[in-house]
Amino acid sequence: xxxxxxxxxxxxxxxxxxxxxxxxxxxxxxxxxxxxxxxxxxxxxxxxxxxxxxxxxxxxxxxxxxxxxxxxxxxxxxxxxxxxxxxxxxxxxxxxxxxxxxxxxxxxxxxxxxxxxxxxxxxxxxxxxxxxxxxxxxxxxxxxxxxxxxxxxxxxxxxxxxxxxxxxxxxxxxxxxxxxxxxxxxxxxxxxxxxxxxxxxxxxxxxxxxxxxxxxxxxxxxxxxxxxxxxxxxxxxxxxxxxxxxxxxxxxxxxxxxxxxxxxxxxxxxxxxxxxxxxxxxxxxxxxxxxxxxxxxxxxxxxxxxxxxxx
Amino acid sequence: xxxxxxxxxxxxxxxxxxxxxxxxxxxxxxxxxxxxxxxxxxxxxxxxxxxxxxxxxxxxxxxxxxxxxxxxxxxxxxxxxxxxxxxxxxxxxxxxxxxxxxxxxxxxxxxxxxxxxxxxxxxxxxxxxxxxxxxxxxxxxxxxxxxxxxxxxxxxxxxxxxxxxxxxxxxx
Ligand code: SF4
Ligand code: SF4
Numbered sequence: 001x002x003x004x005x006x007x008x009x010x011x012x013x014x015x016x017x018x019x020x021x022x023x024x025x026x027x028x029x030x031x032x033x034x035x036x037x038x039x040x041x042x043x044x045x046x047x048x049x050x051x052x053x054x055x056x057x058x059x060x061x062x063x064x065x066x067x068x069x070x071x072x073x074x075x076x077x078x079x080x081x082x083x084x085x086x087x088x089x090x091x092x093x094x095x096x097x098x099x100x101x102x103x104x105x106x107x108x109x110x111x112x113x114x115x116x117x118x119x120x121x122x123x124x125x126x127x128x129x130x131x132x133x134x135x136x137x138x139x140x141x142x143x144x145x146x147x148x149x150x151x152x153x154x155x156x157x158x159x160x161x162x163x164x165x166x167x168x169x170x171x172x173x174x175x176x177x178x179x180x181x182x183x184x185x186x187x188x189x190x191x192x193x194x195x196x197x198x199x200x201x202x203x204x205x206x207x208x209x210x211x212x213x214x215x216x217x218x219x220x221x222x223x224x225x226x227x228x229x230x231x232x233x234x235x236x237x238x239x240x241x242x243x244x245x246x247x248x249x250x251x252x253x254x255x256x257x258x259x260x261x262x263x264x265x266x267x268x269x270x271x272x273x274x275x276x277x278x279x280x281x282x283x284x285x286x287x288x289x290x291x292x293x294x295x296x297x298x299x300x301x302x303x304x305x306x307x308x309x310x311x
Numbered sequence: 312x313x314x315x316x317x318x319x320x321x322x323x324x325x326x327x328x329x330x331x332x333x334x335x336x337x338x339x340x341x342x343x344x345x346x347x348x349x350x351x352x353x354x355x356x357x358x359x360x361x362x363x364x365x366x367x368x369x370x371x372x373x374x375x376x377x378x379x380x381x382x383x384x385x386x387x388x389x390x391x392x393x394x395x396x397x398x399x400x401x402x403x404x405x406x407x408x409x410x411x412x413x414x415x416x417x418x419x420x421x422x423x424x425x426x427x428x429x430x431x432x433x434x435x436x437x438x439x440x441x442x443x444x445x446x447x448x449x450x451x452x453x454x455x456x457x458x459x460x461x462x463x464x465x466x467x468x469x470x471x472x473x474x475x476x477x478x479x480x481x482x483x
Contacts, residue, residue, distance in 0.1 A: 016451070016459045017444035024454045041460045044441040044467045050395055051433045054417035054426075059474040063437075066470060109473045113466050162397035163410070172401065197361045202394035205362075207429035209316050212365050212392055219361075282454050 005133055006036035007079035007124065008071040010089065013045050014238040015081060021282035022238055025271035026081055026126065028281060032142050032274050033134050037079070042070050046080075046088035049159070050204035053088070061102055062109040064092035065117040069110065077122045079129055081267055083237035087159035090123040094166065125160050126267060127236050128169075130181050139184045144275040146186025150302055152269075153190045153230035154179060155220070155244065157237045158198055172196075182234050182266060185273035190230045194223035199235070201243035211254060217247040221259045231300040236266045245288045262296045263288070278303060316427060317388025320367045331380040338377050341415030343408030350374045356399035356409055362392050370399050370409065377412070385420045389413075391427055424480050438477055441467040 015022045030037050044063060045052075052060040067089060071078045080086050096103045097119045107116055130139055156179075161172040170177045173196070183189055200206065200216030224230050235241050245263045252258050263286065264272075271281050278284060284295050296303075319325075338344045350371075357369040368376075368387035376384040384390070390413060399409040420426060436443050441464045451458070471477065 011459065013443040016456075017442070017447065020447075020451050020454055020456055024456055027456075039457075039460045042462055042466070043460060044462055045437055045443050047437055048433065048443060051430055052437065053395075053414055054391075054430065055421050055434065055476065056418055056474070056479055057414070059471070059476045059479075062470060062474050063467070066467070109470055112473050113470050158394075158396040163400050163408075164397075165401075172397075197398075198394040198396040200394070202396055203392075204430065204433070205392055205394050207433065208391045208427040212316075212362070215365055216361055216394075282450070285450060285453075 004034050004036050005129075006038055006076050007129065008040045008074060008076050009037035010040055010043060010046070010067065010078050010080040010085055012080060012082045012085040012238070013048070014242060018242060018287065019238050019265070021285050022081060022241075022265040022267055024281040025265065025276070026267040028276050029267050029270045029274060030129075033139070035129065035134070038074070038076060040067075040070055040078075043067050046082075046085040048204065049084055049087040049091070050202060051207065054204070058102070058105050058109070060088065061092045061096060062106045064088045065096060065106045066110060066113070066115060068093055068096075068121065068123070069115045069117055071121045072118050075121075077124055079124045079126060081126045081236065081265065082239065083125070083157045083159040084239050086123065086125045090125075090167075093119070093121075093123050125236065127160060127178060127181060131177050136180050136184055139181065139270070143184055143186060143273045145273055147269075147273055147302055148186050150187040150232060150300070151190050151228075151230045152182060152185075152187035153192055153224045153227070153233045154182060154195060155199060155233055155235040155240055156196070157235055157240045158202055160236060178236060178266070182269060185269050187232070187269070190224070190227055192223045192227035192230075194220050199237075199240040199243040200247065201239050206243060210250070213243070214247055214251050214254060217243055218251050218255065218257065220244075221248075221251075221261065224261070230261065231297070232262045232264055232269070234264050234266055234269050238265060241265055242287070245286050246291065248288055249291045260297070262301060272301075272303070316391055317367060318386040319383050319388075325383075327379070327381045327383060329379050329381070331382060334382050335378070335380040337419070338412070338415070341412055343411040344377075344415065346405065346407045347374070347378045347412075349405040349407055350378065351405065353404060355402050355404060359398045359402045361394065361396060361398065362389070366392050370413075373413075374407070374409065385416060385423060385425055390416050390420055422479060422481055434476060438468060438471050440464060
């Protein structure tokens with residue numbers, strides 16, 4: 001047996017503090033797949049690329065590099081389940097390796113806290129680990145409860161695969177990797193016209209102008225409805241998830257239109273498909289349910305029997 | 312149309328001081344800025360941009376304002392309503408790094424104090440806590456999740472003091 005792969009688990013801000021169900025589901029799934037996730041003691045905010053990248057590039061890169069040095073010291077790559085954290089950590093890692101001027105400026109800042117960016121580790125997204133290290137075939141072998149008959153719309157989000165020429169992950173105009181991973185769950189992929197537009201939260205537009213940002217989200221929901229609807233929307237990013245999840249409550253308040261989509265992070269989808277119960281990772285704790293005093297649509301998700309048993 | 316952000320709502324009746332050499336020099340130094348003259352105004356960027364129908368000034372217009380050296384570009388809603396989705400950058404037939412340019416414009420606007428208030432709140436949260444959210448411990452306990460790994464805020468504050476994040480705006 002070869003050694004189990006190990007990654008520093010970069011949690012970021014949203015997963016552990018707003019959607020801990022994603023963290024729990026990820027730990028279940030990675031454990032099932034034989035991959036170790038290591039605590040990253042001392043990690044701060046990535047920092048949020050749309051906000052801190054907008055203030056000052058050197059500050060953004062310095063805070064990101066400080067996080068990278070924690071992994072460099074331990075000698076393991078990083079993995080994250082957030083497109084935003086991925087954008088800050090991957091982009092800064094990439095830029096610091098290429099841009100000597102930036103690296104010098106960042107290391108001048110880090111010297112004050114006794115750290116130095118060396119450029120010795122890689123940054124991955126869960127999607128990279130699932131696709132490139134585990135492989136979709138092996139992911140499929142762990143599926144014991146296929147979500148047959150569940151209609152699944154995807155929201156891949158932007159920053160794992162864009163900009164295409166720099167990231168070199170997938171053809172971001174016609175992506176297939178995220179879809180292949182999600183399809184291992186047995187759910188049926190539903191294509192809709194606006195699959196590739198931003199969730200609305202990106203670049204912190206959510207912070208700049210909530211109404212404009214919800215406009216996108218609504219456009220997405222309407223596009224899914226026009227494609228015949230979906231039982232679940234799956235995304236690889238907790239910020240997109242937050243926007244799609246609580247956005248439904250906000251849209252109802254601001255525009256008076258009601259949508260009832262269950263939203264899942266790809267880790268949660270896989271945890272279910274791997275046979276874990278929704279209670280085991282707290283699927284029903286998503287913010288839209290607590291804000292609306294509702295619960296996931298167990299019947300549509302084919303999880304009805306269990307819901308009754310735990311009721 | 313976005314009502315909440317951006318002072319420059321329309322070109323109608325506006326007079327601009329064109330070819331402000333200093334400004335053009337400044338923006339051409341931004342990442343991607345060296346290619347401003349390659350833009351031939353095909354507007355493919357705006358065709359794919361998800362905020363085109365929500366902003367007053369679209370991204371291809373922003374690109375031309377830059378080339379003409381209009382400082383007023385920092386007052387457009389496009390700068391802060393850009394979601395950084397990179398769609399424009401990926402589709403530009405001239406290979407211009409449009410999104411990267413907009414990031415640079417945000418940096419310039421921020422220094423001049425032209426920033427939506429929510430961003431300034433996030434800046435304080437990062438300085439104070441090193442993170443943007445506080446944990447809800449009961450929920451983590453319910454899921455038998457261990458505490459979030461410790462962060463020494465003194466360290467992040469020290470390095471933010473060094474980068475000058477809290478006094479980057481002119482006059483701060
Ligand atoms: S797509 Fe490129 S060349 Fe065309 S208008 Fe936009 S920036 Fe200019
Ligand atoms: S990166 Fe910004 S300007 Fe470009 S398409 Fe996306 S939202 Fe529009």
